[in-house]
Amino acid sequence: MINRRKFLGLTGGAAIAAGLSACTGTSGGTNQTTSTGSKELRLFTYEDNSTVGLLKEQIKKFDAQNGTTTTVDSLPGSGAAVYPDKLRTELLGGKGPDVWRIWGGQIGAPFVTAKQAMDLSKYYQKYGWDSKINPAAVQGMTFDGVKGGMPFIALGIGCWYSKAAFAKAGVAAPPTSYAELEEVNTKLVKAGITPAGLGGKYGWDVMRLFEYLLETSAGPDLHDKLLTGGETWDRPEVVTAFTNFKKWQDQKWLPEGSVGLDPAEVELWYVQGKSAYTITGPWTEAQGIQAGGKKSADFGVFELPTGQNPLRHSGFVEGYMINAKAGNPDLAAALLDFLNQPSTHKALKITASVVAGAEPDQATLPLSYQWAKGPATKPFYTIQDQAFPKKEADQYFAIQSDVLQGRTTPADAARKMQDVIKAWKR
Amino acid sequence: MSRRGGAVAWVFAAPALLVYVVFLVYPAVSSLWFSFTDWDGLSPTYHVVGLQNYTSMPSDPVVVQAAVNNLIWAVVTVVVPVVLGLALAVALNGKVRGKPLLRLVFYTPAVLPLVSVASIWGWLYNPQYGAINAFLRAVGLDSLAQPWLGQDSTALAATMVAAIWLRVGFPMLLYLAALQGIPQDLYEAATVDGATRWQRFWHITMPSLKAAHYVVIALSVIDSFKVFDLIYAMTYGGPGTATQVMGTWMYFNVFQYNQAGYGTAIAVVITLVAIVVSVPYVRSQTKEQTT
Structure with missing residues (x-):
């Protein structure tokens, strides 16, 4: 095995190598974080402009309490398709942050596997995070038994709809079964309204529809086994899910050419009156409905009906990791603990907290509150871009894209997906 | 050059050489090395x-598909902008009303940030x-409206149209500069001899643009592979x-x-292909310098 130091030694003098390592973004095995002193921290996140100010205010409080100077850098709107690349580049360039926010599952896993993020077990013990944080969320930040991150939020995916669109189509109440959902879609199309505003660029968010259809046809046990490779995908339940998936495009329940549309634009169509609903998380109330100047009262949210017991929705975890080379990991852990206090969550207007006592404010975010008190308390299955490594997830999206375009039959799609899983598990 | 002169030359070249080695040679050698490893990045x-x-x-089907797409991309986004650029340059080199404005209009896409270009065309599509489907529907061609x-079946072609729109200004500008250097008396003599417009273009303009052709085509090909x-x-x-x-x-x-x-x-293969296709250009340039 060769490490990067040996390679640098082979390629030139130490002085030149030190300068050159920066230009190739390599660490040389001796990189430090940007901490120039024991009281300086840098936090990297993907907060958008509407929330980064709140975070900075809370960080100021932490700094005042601890005599620290914490810099907050954000990459707003970048999403899981871009942000991890920027983070990776910073880490390899030797300018890695002390603390960074990241998604759980297979998106956060590479940073722990590569030992760029430290094992937080001792801090779980020191701050009692195991007893304070939702256990399902802790699981989402545990990678091959290593507690590589501290969960911050656990988000559930539901159906967010426009009451005006439903009323125009003569839909009196949200559907309570999959058959009823299909009826709602038919009524919406007849009323000239595109039912589901979903876009498939980056795999999002058409993926959310397929995972719902898979949960509906396969049920919780089988669905979980499929995601871990415990059962073959080449089976009738998966074929049914792909068949229903194609039906959504054929019946115009999805926008025309949905696989090529940018989800960031299409998701907001239900707020703009261009579609009836979308499938997304509680952030849409503040960032979509209210940021668009609309009232929460004109919209609603419900858990997509699966007809399965238990009724589950898809969900995912986001949290914070600490750089394995952080100058002051104890201080970084103290910052994480501060960020997960219920009072901090309330100040940050978190709508899907992993700690008790930090539910969203009912007066300002009524729909998020409704979600937090209802569906959010139920079990969820892992959203599929976190269930698989990125390469396999992209192959999965490619198969879904082929099905929607009629290039692959549902039966072939199920077989191809099994090939993907088999190769991954090999 | 004397020995002393050589040393002085090296001193003057040293800053540029250092930058070249640090920012190009070293990363390139590193990349070559890592291509022989299983590094996860x-x-x-x-x-x-x-x-x-x-x-x-x-045996990677996506590499095969990507190589084919690259080839199609290279042919289409080199040939079409070069031909269009030449045609525009010839047209705008003549007596045309509003010539400066037209030059600006055709060259503007080339200076736009690529992300803006992508957004503009993303909306058009x-x-x-x-706007594209709206236009087709407005003129009764609903059946041609597509999720481009x-x-x-249409995604690659749709991106190539954006690339052509973006690139046509670059060859136009180079050809326009080259056209200014062709002596007018050649055209006047040919006209006196009874040459048609096409004959003048084919036998005077085209041979006179030989050096420009090399530059335009070589740079366009390299650009297309990148x-x-x-x-x-x-x-x-x-x-x-x-x-x-x-x-x-x-x-x-990688990422x-x-x-x-x-x-x-894969990056090494792309580089090798770019080097191979740029050989004629480099040879032509060195040949010119030595003659």
Whole structure:
């Protein structure tokens, strides 16, 4: 095995190598974080402009309490398709942050596997995070038994709809079964309204529809086994899910050419009156409905009906990791603990907290509150871009894209997906 | 050059050489090295795997698809902008009203940021609200309205149209500059001898633009093999992998799939192809300097 130091030694003098390592973004095995002193921290996140100010205010409080100077850098709107690349580049360039926010599952896993993020077990013990944080969320930040991150939020995916669109189509109440959902879609199309505003660029968010259809046809046990490779995908339940998936495009329940549309634009169509609903998380109330100047009262949210017991929705975890080379990991852990206090969550207007006592404010975010008190308390299955490594997830999206375009039959799609899983598990 | 002169020359060249070595040679050599390893792009250690990354490329269906897409992209986005650029240059070199404004109009896309270009064309191609489908529906050609970026059959062609729009200004500008250098008396003599406009273009203009052809075509070809940003921003390589090119597939492997060794091997192949296609250009330039 060769490490990067040996390679640098082979390629030139130490002085030149030190300068050159920066230009190739390599660490040389001796990189430090940007901490120039024991009281300086840098936090990297993907907060958008509407929330980064709140975070900075809370960080100021932490700094005042601890005599620290914490810099907050954000990459707003970048999403899981871009942000991890920027983070990776910073880490390899030797300018890695002390603390960074990241998604759980297979998106956060590479940073722990590569030992760029430290094992937080001792801090779980020191701050009692195991007893304070939702256990399902802790699981989402545990990678091959290593507690590589501290969960911050656990988000559930539901159906967010426009009451005006439903009323125009003569839909009196949200559907309570999959058959009823299909009826709602038919009524919406007849009323000239595109039912589901979903876009498939980056795999999002058409993926959310397929995972719902898979949960509906396969049920919780089988669905979980499929995601871990415990059962073959080449089976009738998966074929049914792909068949229903194609039906959504054929019946115009999805926008025309949905696989090529940018989800960031299409998701907001239900707020703009261009579609009836979308499938997304509680952030849409503040960032979509209210940021668009609309009232929460004109919209609603419900858990997509699966007809399965238990009724589950898809969900995912986001949290914070600490750089394995952080100058002051104890201080970084103290910052994480501060960020997960219920009072901090309330100040940050978190709508899907992993700690008790930090539910969203009912007066300002009524729909998020409704979600937090209802569906959010139920079990969820892992959203599929976190269930698989990125390469396999992209192959999965490619198969879904082929099905929607009629290039692959549902039966072939199920077989191809099994090939993907088999190769991954090999 | 004397020995003393040589030393002085090296001193003057040293800053540029240092920058060249630090920012080009070293990264290039590093990349070449990593292409022989299984480095995941994040871990501090890796194994040497020899030529495995190169030998496994032919069995990667996306590499094959990306190579074909690159070839199509190279042919279309070189030939069309060069021909259009030449035609525009010839037209705008003559007596045309509003010539400066037209030059500006045709060259403007070339200076726009690629992400802006991708956004503009993304909106134009929007299946439901885009201008292209709206126009087709307005003139009764509803059947031709397509989800341009949302289906394999049209996605690559749609991105190439954006690339052509973007690139046509560059050859136009170079050809315009070259056209200014052709002596007018050649045309006058040919006219006196009874040459038609086509004959004047074919026998005077085209041979006189030989040096410009080399520059335009070589740079366009190199540029086409490096294509990345427009595809990434417009389609993200999709739908599925329909618009993947070598540049984007290299990026996905290095930065998203934790296969930096394999990804850098793809980068090495792209570089080799670019070097091969630029040989005629380099040869022509060195030939000119020595004569």
